[in-house]
Amino acid sequence: MTKALSDVTILDFSHLLQGPFATQLLGDMGANVIKVERPGQGDLFRTMTFFNEWVGGTESPNFLAWNRNKRSIALDLKSPDARAALMRMAERADVVVQNFRPGVMKRLGYGYEDFAKINPKIIYCSGSGYGEDGPYVTRPGQDMLIQGLSGLMAATGQADGPPVPVGAGFADQIGALNMVYSILTALYYRERHGEGQEIKVNLLAGLMQHQMQEYVAVLNFGRDFERPRSGIGHPGMEAPFGAYPTADGWVTIAMSPFKKLVEVLEAPDLAAYDDPAILYGQRDEIWRAIAEHTKKYPTAALMEKMLAADIWCGEVRTHSEAAQDPQVKHMGAITSYEHPTAGNVKTIAPAVSLSKTPPTIERHAPLVGEHTREVLGEFGFSEGEIEGLITSGAAAQAQAEAA
Amino acid sequence: MTKALSDVTILDFSHLLQGPFATQLLGDMGANVIKVERPGQGDLFRTMTFFNEWVGGTESPNFLAWNRNKRSIALDLKSPDARAALMRMAERADVVVQNFRPGVMKRLGYGYEDFAKINPKIIYCSGSGYGEDGPYVTRPGQDMLIQGLSGLMAATGQADGPPVPVGAGFADQIGALNMVYSILTALYYRERHGEGQEIKVNLLAGLMQHQMQEYVAVLNFGRDFERPRSGIGHPGMEAPFGAYPTADGWVTIAMSPFKKLVEVLEAPDLAAYDDPAILYGQRDEIWRAIAEHTKKYPTAALMEKMLAADIWCGEVRTHSEAAQDPQVKHMGAITSYEHPTAGNVKTIAPAVSLSKTPPTIERHAPLVGEHTREVLGEFGFSEGEIEGLITSGAAAQAQAEAA
Numbered sequence: 048m049t050k051a052l053s054d055v056t057i058l059d060f061s062h063l064l065q066g067p068f069a070t071q072l073l074g075d076m077g078a079n080v081i082k083v084e085r086p087g088q089g090d091l092f093r094t095m096t097f098f099n100e101w102v103g104g105t106e107s108p109n110f111l112a113w114n115r116n117k118r119s120i121a122l123d124l125k126s127p128d129a130r131a132a133l134m135r136m137a138e139r140a141d142v143v144v145q146n147f148r149p150g151v152m153k154r155l156g157y158g159y160e161d162f163a164k165i166n167p168k169i170i171y172c173s174g175s176g177y178g179e180d181g182p183y184v185t186r187p188g189q190d191m192l193i194q195g196l197s198g199l200m201a202a203t204g205q206a207d208g209p210p211v212p213v214g215a216g217f218a219d220q221i222g223a224l225n226m227v228y229s230i231l232t233a234l235y236y237r238e239r240h241g242e243g244q245e246i247k248v249n250l251l252a253g254l255m256q257h258q259m260q261e262y263v264a265v266l267n268f269g270r271d272f273e274r275p276r277s278g279i280g281h282p283g284m285e286a287p288f289g290a291y292p293t294a295d296g297w298v299t300i301a302m303s304p305f306k307k308l309v310e311v312l313e314a315p316d317l318a319a320y321d322d323p324a325i326l327y328g329q330r331d332e333i334w335r336a337i338a339e340h341t342k343k344y345p346t347a348a349l350m351e352k353m354l355a356a357d358i359w360c361g362e363v364r365t366h367s368e369a370a371q372d373p374q375v376k377h378m379g380a381i382t383s384y385e386h387p388t389a390g391n392v393k394t395i396a397p398a399v400s401l402s403k404t405p406p407t408i409e410r411h412a413p414l415v416g417e418h419t420r421e422v423l424g425e426f427g428f429s430e431g432e433i434e435g436l437i438t439s440g441a442a443a444q445a446q447a448e449a450a
Numbered sequence: 451m452t453k454a455l456s457d458v459t460i461l462d463f464s465h466l467l468q469g470p471f472a473t474q475l476l477g478d479m480g481a482n483v484i485k486v487e488r489p490g491q492g493d494l495f496r497t498m499t500f501f502n503e504w505v506g507g508t509e510s511p512n513f514l515a516w517n518r519n520k521r522s523i524a525l526d527l528k529s530p531d532a533r534a535a536l537m538r539m540a541e542r543a544d545v546v547v548q549n550f551r552p553g554v555m556k557r558l559g560y561g562y563e564d565f566a567k568i569n570p571k572i573i574y575c576s577g578s579g580y581g582e583d584g585p586y587v588t589r590p591g592q593d594m595l596i597q598g599l600s601g602l603m604a605a606t607g608q609a610d611g612p613p614v615p616v617g618a619g620f621a622d623q624i625g626a627l628n629m630v631y632s633i634l635t636a637l638y639y640r641e642r643h644g645e646g647q648e649i650k651v652n653l654l655a656g657l658m659q660h661q662m663q664e665y666v667a668v669l670n671f672g673r674d675f676e677r678p679r680s681g682i683g684h685p686g687m688e689a690p691f692g693a694y695p696t697a698d699g700w701v702t703i704a705m706s707p708f709k710k711l712v713e714v715l716e717a718p719d720l721a722a723y724d725d726p727a728i729l730y731g732q733r734d735e736i737w738r739a740i741a742e743h744t745k746k747y748p749t750a751a752l753m754e755k756m757l758a759a760d761i762w763c764g765e766v767r768t769h770s771e772a773a774q775d776p777q778v779k780h781m782g783a784i785t786s787y788e789h790p791t792a793g794n795v796k797t798i799a800p801a802v803s804l805s806k807t808p809p810t811i812e813r814h815a816p817l818v819g820e821h822t823r824e825v826l827g828e829f830g831f832s833e834g835e836i837e838g839l840i841t842s843g844a845a846a847q848a849q850a851e852a853a
Contacts, residue, residue: 051639064663076635097667097675097686099730108670112663181780186757187704191683191691192764195702198772200693202617204607209681209693210700210766213616214605215661224627229802231634232479236454236807238641244806252783252801258618258769259798260467260515264500265769266784266796267511272500272769278612280594283500288594290603290612297613299598301590327502354589361595363613366668366675369601369658377584380655381669393669395662398655399632403647404639 050077051404055234058083058136059117060124060145060152062090064190064216065174065250067113068223070144073230074116075397075406078142081422082114082413083133086121086443089415090114103389106412111392114412115384120423121416121443124155128441133157136426137165142230146174149184159245170233172226172246179247188250193218197254202261202282206274218250225253277334285326286333290363291341293349297363298341300353311356312340386411414445453480454807458637461486461539462520463527463548463555465493467593467619468577468653470516471626473547476633477519478800478809481545484825485517485816486536489524489846492818493517506792509815514795517815518787523826524819524846527558531844536560539829540568545633549577552587562648573636575629575649582650591653596621600657605664605685609677621653628656680737688729689736693766694744696752700766701744703756714759715743789814817848 055078059070067082067090074080084090092110102108122129137143143162145152152158152173159171173179176188186192191212194200204211229246237243255262264283265271272282280289280299287300287308300308305321317340320326320333341349346362353360364372370381382396397406419442423433436442458481462473470485470493477483487493495513505511525532540546546565548555555561555576562574576582579591589595594615597603607614632649640646658665667686668674675685683692683702690703690711703711708724720743723729723736744752749765756763767775773784785799800809822845826836839845 049643051635054642055638068662072631097664098671098673099726100667100671102666102670108667109663112666177777178781181777183777186764187760187762189704189762191704192702192762195693195700195764195766196772196775196777198767198769199616199618200702200766201700201768204614204617205611208608208611209695211607211614211681212683212693212702213602213620214607214675214677214685215602215664217616220660221623221627224624224631225802227631228475228627228634229804231631231638232454232807233804234638235458235634235641238638239457240452242806244804246805247803248801249781251777252781252799255772255778255783255798256801257623259471260512261500261618262769262773262784262798263505263515263796264503264511266773267505268501268503269770270501271771272617274617278614280615282617290598290615292612297598297604299595299603299615301592301594323502357590359590359592359595361589361598363598363603364601365604366601366661366665367672368604368674369599370665370669372599374580374584374586374599374654375658378581378652378655380658381665393666395658395665396655398651398659399628400650401632401636401647402649403645404635 048407049404051401052076052078055079055142056140057081057142057144058133058140060143060157061174062146063092064113064219065222065226066144066146067092068220069226069230071113071116072223072227075408076404080117082117082119084119084121084415086123086416086440089119089121102392103386106386106389111386111389111412112394115394115408116410117413118410118418118422119413119416120419121445123441124157126439126441128436128439130156132423132428132436132441134165137162137169139426140166141170141234143169143171144226149175149179163243168237168241168243170230170237170243170246172230172248174222174226175247175249177251178249190216190218190250193250193254197251198258198261199254202272202274204274206276218254221253221257222248222250275331277331278338279330279334285323286320286330287337289334291338293341293344293346296346298346298349299361299363301359303358307356308358311352311358312337314340382408384408384411387414416443417445419444451810452807454804455479455481458482458545459543460484460545460547461536461543463546463550463560464577465549466495467516467622468625468629469547469549470495471623472629474516474519475626475630478811479807483520485520485522487522487524487818489526489819489843492522492524505795506789509789509792514789514792514815515797518797518811519813520816521813521821521825522816522819523822524848526844527560529842529844531839531842533559535826535831535839535844537568540565540572542829543569544573544637546572546574547629552578552582566646571640571644571646573633573640573646573649575633575651577625577629578650578652580654581652593619593621593653596653596657600654600661601664602657602661605675605677607677609679621657624656624660625651625653678734680734681741682733682737688726689723689733690740692737694741696744696747696749699749701749701752702764702766704762706761710759711761714755714761715740717743785811787811787814790817819846820848822847
């Protein structure tokens with residue numbers, strides 16, 4: 048099958064989430080992603096998990112999630128021989144991706160200029176928390192910290208409780224998509240004009256851009272959002288927008304003519320609230336009044352009534368419930384791949400559809416150095432050169448492949 | 451200044467958030483984005499706002515946020531003359547973007563096949579809530595509803611309170627970035643292989659992909675996340691990960707050696723918790739114990755102590771506080787543009803940096819039909835043809851330009 052990016056080779060020095068999700072998205076489109084890891088431990092995400100459990104007893108769900116469609120080469124970045132090997136590989140590479148703290152790659156001899164000297168057409172993309180200079184340059188750039196700094200947390204949750212971080216990574220994934228946006232833009236430009244360039248992406252700017260409509264409102268109106276004192280779903284929105292209890296769960300109700308909702312709930316006591324100023328000003332009181340009605344119905348019955356009246360609504364599902372959702376099943380959103388040590392790994396399929404070049408899963412998330420010999424061979428290293436690198440400790444080949 | 455996408459012309463039929471954010475990102479990189487709007491009201495987002503206020507008294511912050519770097523042409527899609535004009539424009543266009551409900555564009559004669567007949571190299575990208583077929587095809591695909599269906603809301607907030615939607619759009623912005631990812635991939639492929647194609651992006655699959663590590667954990671471990679009963683910041687994380695009160699606000703504390711935190715807080719009573727199983731199993735009790743200590747310090751003093759010990763932490767800021775943050779100022783993340791009726795509009799600058807082709811803001815968000823004459827002229831329509839379209843009502847030119 049034709050893959051859109053099959054002629055794009057990426058040297059991927061990234062770890063944790065931002066860089067790996069970005070290169071996985073490019074790998075899903077067929078890019079030749081070569082993940083450069085330190086021998087032994089490899090990507091730090093391999094050591095992190097949820098619930099203190101491991102897939103197949105040994106593998107991190109976090110790592111498995113963001114590293115399919117890549118091959119791993121284990122190289123000691125501090126070894127001059129490894130550096131020489133990487134620079135030789137860079138002659139044939141199109142893109143370099145990295146998300147170490149600012150300055151680290153340059154100090155090790157892997158900065159943009161180092162690569163551009165070898166290959167002026169290289170596209171070099173760095174990810175950081177807050178950019179590569181300025182007062183926060185030495186601060187750790189972790190996802191939840193950026194949620195707090197960017198205004199997102201202060202706008203989420205209820206006024207009487209703490210500001211609430213999202214129950215999933217957020218800044219990192221947006222950062223990954225901004226890397227993809229920038230790298231693909233630069234690849235297109237290179238096709239047309241023959242030039243490579245340096246790209247810098249940071250999590251804070253990305254999460255601010257994500258909240259552009261909230262910022263435009265706050266900056267131009269000169270007032271901040273205030274978290275509601277109820278299940279209203281956005282600090283700038285009026286009732287009914289929010290999550291409501293049912294007899295056996297929760298539903299969401301978004302913007303819909305309020306009159307219609309009053310009819311569907313058979314709740315004439317709510318009719319008096321049907322005024323834009325009241326729906327905003329008394330939103331918490333209205334949320335509680337609506338909730339008294341919604342909790343009389345089981346979710347399925349309430350959803351049926353509301354959908355019949357074209358009210359914008361939905362079920363609130365857990366992840367395992369979502370996996371059983373009829374539309375999720377119809378879309379084929381859940382899939383799996385075989386992994387040499389973890390066995391069958393359930394995961395999420397590529398999210399987008401391209402008629403001529405569909406994204407696919409062709410490779411499992413690799414073991415550290417699973418493809419060291421194979422990759423070096425493809426880049427023209429002789430058997431003897433490969434053995435020399437491995438013997439000296441500059442490179443390492445995973446045990447698993449030898450088995 | 452060189453712009454990476456200056457030779458890419460986009461006919462943009464999209465409205466509200468997903469499509470407009472996508473085409474704005476492409477416009478920031480120099481694409482020639484032509485926003486096709488209905489005469490009169492235009493994009494529905496022009497009628498929606500926060501706080502019941504309007505920028506400059508008339509303009510929607512939501513619309514202003516997502517529509518810079520575009521020109522607007524007002525055309526009545528149902529008019530055969532307008533359709534003929536659009537198909538003539540399509541001969542010279544590279545990309546079509548739309549996010550009407552599934553089937554609408556096709557019924558009106560603007561489906562992928564209609565454009566491909568005129569221009570086989572066209573790239574046609576549709577956005578929807580849940581894909582274009584399946585059991586939810588007629589359901590409204592609004593952002594918060596997708597948060598509920600995808601498992602995100604159930605994983606956010608506290609166990610004793612309602613599931614919490616994020617205090618910002620989420621699914622739509624991710625959908626926009628997935629459009630950009632797909633369109634740029636298809637443009638690159640077209641450069642290499644000469645073929646256009648059809649792209650389909652939906653919000654539900656995108657938000658599931660965003661939560662890939664949570665899904666990999668849940669699907670492979672066979673257990674769902676449970677919301678904490680405290681300010682712990684992720685349902686799968688152990689203490690201290692979360693938001694904590696200070697004497698005058700809130701701070702975030704992410705993963706750090708617990709021992710170091712005990713020392714910094716001068717809180718020997720916390721030392722007994724320093725065990726991975728306890729930090730997860732008793733996380734809510736530990737959160738409360740830590741909070742008793744953090745609330746003794748003003749935010750600035752606590753941050754200084756924690757950063758000195760390299761604890762991963764950050765301030766929790768509102769949007770207007772974030773605008774005053776020293777790093778945000780250093781990055782130049784807040785900028786503005788002049789708008790013909792709203793005056794000076796403060797907004798967020800492009801989030802990414804490309805050394806040779808930096809994204810920039812070249813145009814204000816347009817009035818409905820502000821560029822109808824100009825755009826038709828550029829596409830080779832004669833003065834007489836343009837007048838004919840306007841006189842018949844197939845097209846409209848905004849008053850403002852005439853002034």
